[in-house]
Amino acid sequence: MSSPLVLLPGDEIPSEYLPSTNSAPLRLGPGLRLLSQPPSSSAPSHVLTATQAGILSTDNKKNAVSILSAPNRRYIPTVNDLVIAQVHHSSPDYFHCMVTPQAPHVVLGQLAFEGATKKTRPMLKQGDLVYARVLSVGLGAGAEVELTCVNPATGKAEPGGLGHLTGGMVFDISNGMAARLMRASSSSADQQDGVAGLVVLDELGKKLEKVGGFEIAVGRNGKVWVDCSNGGDAAVKATVAIGRCLTTVDQHDLSPADQKKLVSRILREMKIEV
């Protein structure tokens, strides 16, 4: 592919930018919408338009296309996004959760958890955190966004880790940073330098191995949940250090080398032995 394509909301995506392999169905990521689909007999000419401004990113291996969002703060739910939601109140059928503060609540079914039945469903209180997937966003104004913690087809928490988040700490990052972290974690093994120039998590993982490692959950709504409960005495410090590293990388555009330096500096400042 040639130069990166910058799109504005409403722009059509030229077909030469779409992945060419036609075996698998095309997967649309956040910020894109399918306007019309021609009858299957004619040549594949999907009309895709952008709903957000950003750079087009295509993944030939997964046959996926999405928009790289800028580091903005406003989160617009898109189906299949992983988000960290905070329970606001519960009603007989649903937990009403906050994904973005000052935005209408989203709903999460009381039984939308792995292995949940009427008797074994989790009792979530106000202020509890859940890691969930966006199931549907609805159409038009006033439509409710629904979350789920299971894959409805298999009844399992897929990908792993969906459900109630206990302990730990949540740090606020920009949406763009959250997207970068997601991409870095989904395909880090095959690239040495990290995806999108993000090595901060790998570096932290290496350095904090001795402290007992850490758990992390990234929500596309600009939240990161970090827990180092195995860390013993250094648990709190390690958690704070991870949060500081992530927010600093988010605020300053750091190169991979600078990110490594930052990690060492913050760990030294927090007096964590590595």
Next chain:
Amino acid sequence: MNKEAPLSIAERDFILNALREDVRLDGRAADQLRPLTVSFGEEYGHVKVQLGRTSLIVRISAEVTKPHDDRPFDGLFTIAMELTAMGSPAWDNGRQGDLETYVTNVLDRVVRHSNALDTESLCIVKGVSCWSIRADVHITDYDGNLIDAACAGIMAGLQHFRRQDAVVKEGQVIVYGLDERVPVALNITHKPLSVTFHTFDEGKKVIIDATRKEEQASEADVVIGLNNAGDVCFMSKFSGSPVDAMVFVDKTSVALEKVKEINAIIDKALQADLAKRAKSGMLEMSRAENDRELEQ
């Protein structure tokens, strides 16, 4: 929805547990300020304050009005602050929340009631005309500790502001433009600033300059207003759980240290701005000469 989103249980517990180990979320010590920058705009009395991620703009303005009937020798000084949706999505335009009332009240007490600005010097003709000084505070981003940031902004603005010169000639008040006569600095009697403390863990942990999350997780807040000389001009314990009296005594000395630190930052910024103005004034003049040469 004009309410700040509540913290989750995990965040609240973590902040408290971390403070018990003397760790803050941004790695600061308990009595350490976030980086504070004060900068000035093109016009006199236009201040930008950035305290961590809290940022605000203060504009000082002056106009000639009639003094109050009961105080014919005094000028007027008002502080206007409105929390608009520009600062935080939790605030609504035109609707006054608790935070706004509280912050406005504290600023009024610390700056106005402590007579930081000598209002008598604003009198032009007794009972007929005087200067009315107005400080407008606009919040552009909110991450906790509005009071201290706004206080620093207003005090910097008052020191930076220059009002037009006014003289009385044969019973007539003549106001000269900024380019006609050298504008006059305001008469500042002292430089009070506020320092806000937040208490945690039944008053055992006390921190200054809390971020938004720390503010939400705290039990109570204590505001101490004092000047460089250590004269306490304001002290409040507005709401929340009780605080030990010793906290007030202990923290007053910490507050004094911080007030000196903030005042030093303001002074430095003022000096730098003054030097810049002196320089650009010269440049302006040399440029005018060149213009004239071109015309000929």
